[in-house]
Amino acid sequence: MALGKAIGKVPVMSLNAPGFIGNRMLGGYTRQAGEIILHGALPEQVDKVIVDFGFNMGPFAMNDLVGLDLGWRARKMAGTTDKPLTTIVPDKLCDLGRFGQKTNVGFYTYAQGSRQGQPDPAVAKLIEETSAELGFSRREINEDEILKRCLYPLVNIGAQLLDEGVALRASDIDVVYIYGYGFPKYRGGPMYYADAVGLDNVYRDILAFHQEYGDAWRPAPLLKRLAEAGSSFAAWDAAKSAK
Template identity: 50%
Template sequence: MRVSTSLDIRQVAVIGAGTMGRGIVISLASAGLSVLWLDSNRPTLDAGLSAIEQIWSQQVVKQRISQPEAEANRQRVQAVHDYAALAEVDLVIEAVYESLELKQEIFRALDRQLKPQAILASNTSALDIDAIAAVTARPQQVLGLHFFSPAHVMKLLEVIRGARTDNAVLDAACRLGERIGKVVVVAGNCPGFIGNRMLASYVAEARKLLLEGALPHQVDAVLQQFGFAMGPFRMYDVVGIDLEWRARQLAGEGMEAPLVQVDNALCDLGRFGQKTGHGYYSYPEDSRHAEHDPQVDALVLEISHGLGYRRREISKQEILERCLLALINEGAKILEEKIAANSHDIDQVWLNGYGFPKDAGGPMRWADAQGLPLIAARLEHLQSLFGECWRPAALIRQLIADGRHFFNVQEGEV
């Protein structure tokens, strides 16, 4: 079945009334779209309705919107209590927690209940879109819409193209993203897509540095001095250290990996981050100010020694180089695999979703400015010290041989 060559999205449904669902509903309704909101837990849905009203009220107080605008936004949102109520929507965005089995269950139900031409989207941040699409009879109308939290504030929207996603569906999703004021980047389907796949490499290096000799506040200070909005450990405090911890528990795997042992220990202590007042940092009551906590330093030392690491002094230059080069090498692989159309899209993801310094232009532009021969030489040096994970991506060598840069790579080109 082919979908229409022109799709008009007028009414949208959102499934899930947690933090992400609330932000998505605010984004849609604020842009004038009618939204049906479903959550299997009635108290959670009621709390969500109260939360979005409060946010719009705060925007009125701050004179960002008028009272009539706030009331109009609220009128566009209707709570519903079963899938049958969604039968005529043009698009549904699923925004429940990261469980492939749960998402597949929801998409089976949606496929049965929604009109044939409706688009089904998942807000997954890393799961396989094709595995979600496969449980439906309309894989050509399934794609990912990866919003960033808080969804009504963050500008980035990754639109994830599945193997069978129809071009008209992709175009309609991109137009919707632009309508609600997002910076839209299309990504191919792989674990983590563009942003979170690169983040995994970046964070893994930061975690290795902790075990080898650095401390969380030292790593964050170097990256913030470079220009990041916040370092990786401060970022985890803001997002919630427990999110990945709970996901590992749910999946029943990954809990024993050395790189997550500091995170595990913090979560075992109830230090989930800023929301609990303690994480990698401590936070005074009713404050977002991160304060260095020597107890965390002691915990890092205890865990690294327990894992058999011989700690050493790690320079600021090594911290910066390893984190940035891990990011860039992964970005090059993403370009090789055509997960991103071009290096500009990768830079847009990192500028708008991850706080990369704007004056550096994004990780790929920064790498071009340094010179790819220098990037390759530093990667090869790290490869000689730390192993094959640092081997320069084949694209980097190819571009050097051709006298080209990342920005020269066009869509569909290797």
């Protein structure tokens, strides 16, 4: 912690665990974005909702920036056959040489030297064809559903991390996401935001998504306990600090 401060960073203590805090939560966020486009939305719709919420970029623009080929090459090297459904579209894009900004084409197309992506009808067609191959009936998905399905995995996985002791406090998770992952500062971080919405409301929506979409949405035990008690992550932090 002292070293982090000495080099001008904002350190957060975490248990040594796969993905630590930030990347473990990020996995749930990006997987849901991947499912949303299979169910009916397009990348630019999802990204717009996330940017309108306050992020600098949405998940698909982020993937183009990082490079779609990183995960694609890793899956090829591992010889993975039982791949998550959400990897099918990015893998198809990579098979076409669409690696993201580095090739000027990914989920979006980029003018030479530009980082501003433009929607590509060819990508929309590829996504729609993939949905049909997988047997999904595409439907219109409104902005409220897109936002909840992207943000609530952060909250749910964050609650799991607290239960597991990977993160010490909900406020630590908020610091990680504000300083490390671009969560809008004025929203306070994912756990603070969930408190503001009301954990009973968040829990109710997660239960509905669990019923609709399966185990990826299984509510974290801590979230369930706090919601049913009418409590909050802030109260949980305070009680833990008082011990």
